[in-house]
Amino acid sequence: xxxxxxxxxxxxxxxxxxxxxxxxxxxxxxxxxxxxxxxxxxxxxxxxxxxxxxxxxxxxxxxxxxxxxxxxxxxxxxxxxxxxxxxxxxxxxxxxxxxxxxxxxxxxxxxxxxxxxxxxxxxxxxxxxxxxxxxxxxxxxxxxxxxxxxxxxxxxxxxxxxxxxxxxxxxxxxxxxxxxxxxxxxxxxxxxxxxxxxxxxxxxxxxxxxxxxxxxxxxxxxxxxxxxxxxxxxxxxxxxxxxxxxxxxxxxxxxxxxxxxxxxxxxxxxxxxxxxxxxxxxxxxxxxx
Numbered sequence: 001x002x003x004x005x006x007x008x009x010x011x012x013x014x015x016x017x018x019x020x021x022x023x024x025x026x027x028x029x030x031x032x033x034x035x036x037x038x039x040x041x042x043x044x045x046x047x048x049x050x051x052x053x054x055x056x057x058x059x060x061x062x063x064x065x066x067x068x069x070x071x072x073x074x075x076x077x078x079x080x081x082x083x084x085x086x087x088x089x090x091x092x093x094x095x096x097x098x099x100x101x102x103x104x105x106x107x108x109x110x111x112x113x114x115x116x117x118x119x120x121x122x123x124x125x126x127x128x129x130x131x132x133x134x135x136x137x138x139x140x141x142x143x144x145x146x147x148x149x150x151x152x153x154x155x156x157x158x159x160x161x162x163x164x165x166x167x168x169x170x171x172x173x174x175x176x177x178x179x180x181x182x183x184x185x186x187x188x189x190x191x192x193x194x195x196x197x198x199x200x201x202x203x204x205x206x207x208x209x210x211x212x213x214x215x216x217x218x219x220x221x222x223x224x225x226x227x228x229x230x231x232x233x234x235x236x237x238x239x240x241x242x243x244x245x246x247x248x249x250x251x252x253x254x255x256x257x258x259x260x261x262x263x264x265x266x267x268x269x270x271x272x273x274x275x276x277x278x279x280x281x282x283x284x285x286x287x288x289x
Contacts, residue, residue, distance in 0.1 A: 062217040144233050
């Protein structure tokens with residue numbers, strides 16, 4: 001019964017990983033046979049300023065977007081876990097963006113972020129004059145300013161938290177009600193209930209979601225950076241490692257170099273996950289005490 005899943009794991013995960021790892025040590029352009037290059041690709045990556053920029057962008061995105069995604073999903077789960085007349089509609093609205101195809105989602109945000117006719121810019125200009133906001137400032141230049149473009153990619157990722165929201169919502173609804181009744185009898189404040197009851201009880205779920213989002217953080221940035229900002233604005237403000245590898249492989253036909261970039265990011269991701277796992281285990285031992 002496990003054979004179909006094992007076959008998919010081997011064909012779709014392990015085999016591509018093995019091929020990527022092998023290509024990372026070769027010089028391959030899809031035309032000539034692969035030639036052994038040793039660690040030459042990794043040495044070149046260390047001296048490549050574009051790759052260093054993409055690496056910093058990826059790590060910065062993960063450090064900012066992953067905690068924000070968890071925080072927003074947790075806030076929505078705590079806000080909508082009770083059954084109210086409008087809770088079903090609100091839950092659907094929270095999950096719906098995650099069901100939109102990634103390319104369509106990127107094109108939608110390309111329209112939303114349009115500096116002239118986009119709804120976001122129009123709302124920000126409400127109450128202002130001469131194209132300025134009500135505070136007398138220029139609206140964010142989402143597509144032309146490097147800092148604003150990075151913020152736009154993070155903003156786009158915050159609306160695709162549907163799966164995380166559903167998991168946290170189920171975790172919150174599964175918590176025993178008697179501990180909350182006991183806290184109410186003791187006149188515990190909402191902050192005390194959150195800090196001493198809710199967060200410790202769903203802490204393991206939050207830890208697993210943190211690790212999962214850290215692993216998948218690269219996927220959150222690839223399509224928006226490709227469709228909305230095209231890796232810019234210059235110089236490479238929103239070029240992340242997946243986009244760097246994609247262009248290196250499919251536009252410049254440097255498959256070995258792109259594979260080496262993917263391996264470097266995989267090693268960094270594994271390192272980050274290992275550190276998070278160690279911290280979570282330490283937190284678990286402290287909580288058990």
